[in-house]
Amino acid sequence: MxxxxxxxxxxxxxxxxxxxxxxxxxxxxxxxxxxxxxxxxxxxxxxxxxxxxxxxVKVSEDLQAEEVQEEVELAEELEQLEEEVVLEESTEENRAEMPEELEEEEKGLGLGARTPISERSFDDHSFANKMEQQSIPDLKQAIGLNERFFYANELFRGDGTEYSRAIEELNHLGSMEDAKRLIQTKYEERFKWDYESEAVSSFLSLLNRRYQKA
Incomplete structure (x- = not known):
């Protein structure tokens, strides 16, 4: 029970x-x-x-009603999106039929062609990637509480002292090459690091961001 x-x-x-x-x-x-x-x-x-x-836990009647409402709202959103797509296609067709002088006038007013949705999504994704790759000035501040437990347990066999000591040393190195040498010398063999594991991969990613140029 x-x-x-x-x-x-x-x-x-x-x-x-x-x-x-x-x-x-x-x-x-x-x-x-x-x-x-x-x-x-x-x-x-x-x-x-x-x-x-x-x-x-059984799904209550209120929860079922809420799910039905969500489905209705989703259907309405899809219908609205379809209308917007049709309007977008109609606008593009009209633009294709415009005389050249009218297009030049429109460009002079700063009204260029709309950025396609797929391109906007790609740009947004690129921006998100750039944000994820921003440099880290201080490893201690960048690693949250849950991550500290995770790295200490997975990379240092639960030894919090060794984890803190390693972060302190790595935080003051000048390059990723220096960090690799330190890891290979003091931690890789001693704690049996698996470079294909999620823990090692994410930890090295943090180190890369620590030493990259801002």
Missing amino acids: LPEKASIILEIQQALKKLDILNQREDWTDEDRMEFRMQLECVNRNYHYLELYLDS
Whole structure:
């Protein structure tokens, strides 16, 4: 039988709070490492309970009504989009029939051809990629609490002290080449880093952003 939902959430909150306290410590004892692993297991276990709980909840009539309303709204949006596409095509056809002098006049007024939707989407995507590749001035500030737990557990076998020490060293290096040499010398073999894993890949991506020119 599953625990109560409130009990599950409370245990997750308490475990996260303990993990946060442990993460603030510079030097970890063996007891701290054991406590860290126990709290991680507690979080994972209760997240699993929460997923099972949510799966077991029956859809209420109110929720069904809400889903129906969402479908109606979606249908209306699709209908409106179709009308806009038809209008767009009609406008483009009219533009193709314009006399050349009228097109020149329109250009003189600064009214160029519209950017196609596909091109706008590509430009937006390129902008998002640029934002993701912005340089990082400080690794400590760029890595959030959940990521710190993730990297410490996956790359340093749960050793928060080693993780903090590595971040401190990497933060003060001048290039990605220096970072690679440090990793190969001190961490790669010792902690058995798998360069095809998500943890190593995302960590190296952060390092690339740390050393790239702003």
